[in-house]
Amino acid sequence: MKITCSEICWSAGKRPILDRVSLTAATGQFTGIIGPNGSGKSSLLRCLYRALTPDSGQMFLNDREIRSFSRRELAVHMAAVLQESLAECPFTVMEMVMMGRYPHHSTFSSLNREDRAKAQYALEQADLLTMEQAMFQSLSGGEKQRVMIARALCQETPVLLLDEPTNHLDIRHALALLGLIKKLQVTTLAVLHDLNLAAACCDKIVVLQNGKAVAAGEPRSLFTSSLLQEIFGVEAEVSSAADGPYIRFIGPSRED
Amino acid sequence: MIHSFRRPASFPVMLIIMTAALLLSLIFALSFGPSRLPTHTVWEVALYHLTGIKLNSFSLAQEHIVLYLRFPRVFLAAITGAGLAAVGVMLQAAVRNPMADPYIIGVSPGAAVGAVLMLILGWSDKIGQSGLAVAAFFGGLLAFAAVGLMAWRNGRLTPSRVILAGVAVSYLCTSLSSFLLLNSSEHVPSQAILYWLMGSVAGARWDQLALPALLVAAGSVYALVKARSLNLIALGDENACALGVHPDQLRFQLMIIAALLTGVLVSVSGGVGFVALMVPHAVRLITGGDHQRLLPLAVLSGAVFLVWVDLAARLVIQPVELPLTIVTAFIGTPFFLWLLRRKESFVEGAGS
Numbered sequence: 001m002k003i004t005c006s007e008i009c010w011s012a013g014k015r016p017i018l019d020r021v022s023l024t025a026a027t028g029q030f031t032g033i034i035g036p037n038g039s040g041k042s043s044l045l046r047c048l049y050r051a052l053t054p055d056s057g058q059m060f061l062n063d064r065e066i067r068s069f070s071r072r073e074l075a076v077h078m079a080a081v082l083q084e085s086l087a088e089c090p091f092t093v094m095e096m097v098m099m100g101r102y103p104h105h106s107t108f109s110s111l112n113r114e115d116r117a118k119a120q121y122a123l124e125q126a127d128l129l130t131m132e133q134a135m136f137q138s139l140s141g142g143e144k145q146r147v148m149i150a151r152a153l154c155q156e157t158p159v160l161l162l163d164e165p166t167n168h169l170d171i172r173h174a175l176a177l178l179g180l181i182k183k184l185q186v187t188t189l190a191v192l193h194d195l196n197l198a199a200a201c202c203d204k205i206v207v208l209q210n211g212k213a214v215a216a217g218e219p220r221s222l223f224t225s226s227l228l229q230e231i232f233g234v235e236a237e238v239s240s241a242a243d244g245p246y247i248r249f250i251g252p253s254r255e256d
Numbered sequence: 257m258i259h260s261f262r263r264p265a266s267f268p269v270m271l272i273i274m275t276a277a278l279l280l281s282l283i284f285a286l287s288f289g290p291s292r293l294p295t296h297t298v299w300e301v302a303l304y305h306l307t308g309i310k311l312n313s314f315s316l317a318q319e320h321i322v323l324y325l326r327f328p329r330v331f332l333a334a335i336t337g338a339g340l341a342a343v344g345v346m347l348q349a350a351v352r353n354p355m356a357d358p359y360i361i362g363v364s365p366g367a368a369v370g371a372v373l374m375l376i377l378g379w380s381d382k383i384g385q386s387g388l389a390v391a392a393f394f395g396g397l398l399a400f401a402a403v404g405l406m407a408w409r410n411g412r413l414t415p416s417r418v419i420l421a422g423v424a425v426s427y428l429c430t431s432l433s434s435f436l437l438l439n440s441s442e443h444v445p446s447q448a449i450l451y452w453l454m455g456s457v458a459g460a461r462w463d464q465l466a467l468p469a470l471l472v473a474a475g476s477v478y479a480l481v482k483a484r485s486l487n488l489i490a491l492g493d494e495n496a497c498a499l500g501v502h503p504d505q506l507r508f509q510l511m512i513i514a515a516l517l518t519g520v521l522v523s524v525s526g527g528v529g530f531v532a533l534m535v536p537h538a539v540r541l542i543t544g545g546d547h548q549r550l551l552p553l554a555v556l557s558g559a560v561f562l563v564w565v566d567l568a569a570r571l572v573i574q575p576v577e578l579p580l581t582i583v584t585a586f587i588g589t590p591f592f593l594w595l596l597r598r599k600e601s602f603v604e605g606a607g608s
Binding site: 107 | 352488491492501546
């Protein structure tokens with residue numbers, strides 16, 4: 001299932017956050033979004049899962065406009081792993097993951113054994129099997145993030161939106177997670193901060209700056225010292241290894 | 257890392273226990289009261305009216321007490337307790353705040369102003385009990401409308417705005433009630449006003465039961481049907497969106513239903529404090545946060561709780577009848593503290 005955004009604009013009050021952003025995320029591919037803080041990465045995802053309504057522009061899953069889906073229907077096609085902090089959360093890990101099954105049921109049908117088995121499988125994938133009955137609140141940041149990822153897996157959607165899915169994870173779990181997602185071969189659109197991680201796992205990368213999509217391409221051709229200088233304001237060396245580019249950061253570029 | 261685990265309490269078992277507890281509580285509360293009325297007479301009257309079988313003779317006065325005083329008040333206590341617990345569950349999820357209850361959205365204080373105003377103007381004699389109830393109902397809804405208008409922005413109600421607006425309106429209403437009382441002449445029945453402010457089911461009548469019962473049932477069923485959505489909105493708006501629930505729409509519905517329910521309940525029982533706040537929390541400590549279990553058990557627990565509270569209100573200082581909030585506070589506070597202490601690790605997580 002393909003994601004297409006066409007000319008998305010959204011402003012917070014008078015401040016434009018997204019300025020005619022167009023992008024596509026091809027079926028089964030891992031598409032990354034990178035960009036400095038405040039460039040509109042999360043806002044773009046929020047438009048897609050309908051937490052925000054764009055002022056103009058269109059968004060499609062395959063050929064169907066996203067707002068023509070009912071909300072529940074959309075959640076059957078698209079899962080999202082978010083950055084929302086959950087201060088008050090009186091749920092167990094299992095209860096949290098089972099929420100991924102909610103969209104698959106209409107109001108009057110109830111969750112069943114099959115849903116439970118799927119949740120269990122998702123927990124196993126996220127390396128959380130022993131914590132099924134733990135209170136979500138008692139987990140560490142990384143474990144919480146893995147719960148949210150397990151929930152998205154359990155949702156079994158052809159499209160996955162990820163907002164910095166690895167930022168609390170230790171390197172083993174970060175690599176395991178990205179490997180797992182790539183293996184699923186679902187259409188993935190992920191906001192990523194770690195550029196080397198992005199270079200390693202993305203089939204395609206879209207660069208946002210000041211609410212505009214300014215560049216897009218395969219990591220190999222996209223990452224250059226001049227792009228990193230221009231977008232992030234850093235000096236860096238890009239060397240190409242056999243499996244993709246490798247970025248070594250030198251420091252913030254000098255102010256001229 | 258040590259994790260806190262929940263020992264899963266079996267939901268069907270708890271449901272059966274609480275249903276049984278409610279039935280026993282009703283039977284117990286119906287059997288005892290301040291008047292010198294033998295317990296067996298209560299049930300003989302009931303039997304006579306249900307089946308026409310008269311086992312023993314009883315006086316007309318005894319019959320009257322059982323039929324027109326005790327039965328309706330016990331049932332009203334149960335209905336009010338159940339409804340307030342449901343309202344508490346809905347509001348705490350809707351505005352994602354553990355302090356949420358009918359006072360914080362202005363309904364209860366607003367209703368009190370409506371009733372106090374009628375009593376002070378001396379209109380209560382003309383409009384009667386039902387008129388007072390209507391005035392309280394509209395007072396409550398007016399206050400809620402004020403909260404809604406203040407909190408409304410960009411086509412949505414945000415939780416923090418609702419709380420702030422609600423607290424502001426509540427204070428205003430409480431002050432208004434006090435001001436009205438201060439300026440009232442001496443012949444205003446202070447007892448009656450106290451009962452409105454602090455809640456009482458002493459004046460319950462059969463014809464007052466149908467509407468609240470119906471609304472409490474409808475409201476609870478609505479919330480139960482939406483239980484999974486309540487789970488999501490309680491977590492956060494982004495989560496709700498990502499899992500297919502429109503948070504603004506749901507919040508709006510929940511607030512309206514909670515306000516209507518409270519308005520009706522306050523209009524018959526006055527401002528009963530503590531139940532809507534405390535019962536959901538107490539039940540949550542045992543069942544966890546899943547509204548599919550929390551809601552039905554909270555409704556049952558609320559009913560049981562208020563039936564006992566009313567029984568205590570009747571019996572503790574005879575022949576004085578205590579307003580309900582005095583009892584809920586005295587029973588509720590220590591109980592709540594105990595639960596908080598006992599289950600501390602459960603609430604906070606083991607790390608804290």
